[in-house]
Amino acid sequence: MLSINDLKFDEKGLIPAVVVDAVDKKVLTLAYMSRESLAVSMERGLTCFFSRSRNQLWLKGETSGNYQHIVSITADCDGDALVVMVEKDGPACHTGSDSCFTRPLWHSKELDEFSLQGLYGLLLDRKKERPEGSYTTYLFNKGRDKILKKVGEECTEVIIAGKADDKKETVYELADLAYHAMVLMADMGITVEDVQKELASRHIIDHKIKQEKMTT
Numbered sequence: 001m002l003s004i005n006d007l008k009f010d011e012k013g014l015i016p017a018v019v020v021d022a023v024d025k026k027v028l029t030l031a032y033m034s035r036e037s038l039a040v041s042m043e044r045g046l047t048c049f050f051s052r053s054r055n056q057l058w059l060k061g062e063t064s065g066n067y068q069h070i071v072s073i074t075a076d077c078d079g080d081a082l083v084v085m086v087e088k089d090g091p092a093c094h095t096g097s098d099s100c101f102t103r104p105l106w107h108s109k110e111l112d113e114f115s116l117q118g119l120y121g122l123l124l125d126r127k128k129e130r131p132e133g134s135y136t137t138y139l140f141n142k143g144r145d146k147i148l149k150k151v152g153e154e155c156t157e158v159i160i161a162g163k164a165d166d167k168k169e170t171v172y173e174l175a176d177l178a179y180h181a182m183v184l185m186a187d188m189g190i191t192v193e194d195v196q197k198e199l200a201s202r203h204i205i206d207h208k209i210k211q212e213k214m215t216t
Contacts, residue, residue, distance in 0.1 A: 004035055004042075008080040014050055015082060019092065021099075022071040022085040023196045024117065028092035029100040031060075033082065038073075045070050047084060066090030087197075098193075116182070116192050123186040139183050147187055150180045 009015050014032040021028055031049040033041065037057050040048040044059075047068040051058040061067030068086040075082055093100040126136040139147050154177035161169040185191070 002075055002079070004038055006079055007038075007075060007082075008078065009035065010080075014052075015080060017047075017049070017082040017084050019047060019068065019084045019086055021092075021193075022087050023200055024193055026099055026117070027101055028068075028086070028088065028098075038082075041070060041084075042073070047086060061089060064090065066092070068092070119179075120182055120186065120192050123182055127186050136183060139180075140187065144184075144187060147180065147184050151177070151184055154180050 007015055013034050015034075015038070017031050017033050019028045019031060020026065031047075032052060033048070034050040034057070037048040037050045040057065040059070047060045047070060049058045049060060050056070067089045068084075069088070071085040071087060073082055073084050091098055093102070123136060126134055127140050130137045130140065139150065154173060157173040158170060158177050161173045182192075185195070
């Protein structure tokens, strides 16, 4: 296990810290820490940075309430940069955005990876713009009852495929169910992060139960 003394701070006594959401692994922000702010972070379990503009320590969330609870701090191979995994109470960016990194510059269409966050973002766009000819638009226009009906129908299809032990068909129906469930999420304002946090909390509980069983 490293200590603060093992790290390499720059000529200004600072070290860059990449803050990452421990739940969805999204990069939230890039900030800087001094020896003192890092010590405060480790002691309190909350991110504390050094503000270069104000030339002072800055406890994230002290004024906004958007605290970042530290899960882990890891140094790179050279000891001159940190990755700070956190569970956040609110937006990481001063603009109110979930992450400071929201301005696309370039991406490869060939290597563009699918993600649940990307799909959720597309569904939100469909909900707002309602382009003609879109099935998602059709669902939003029909309303909550129609969306819930489709979720129920897809649940039934998953059960039928699973009962038939048809792996390929079950995967297909699960994808349909996941899509319609996410349409419901977008309609209700439930984010992917909300569900991930709920699952993460259950993982912790499940781990504790297993530990208790092992010690009894």
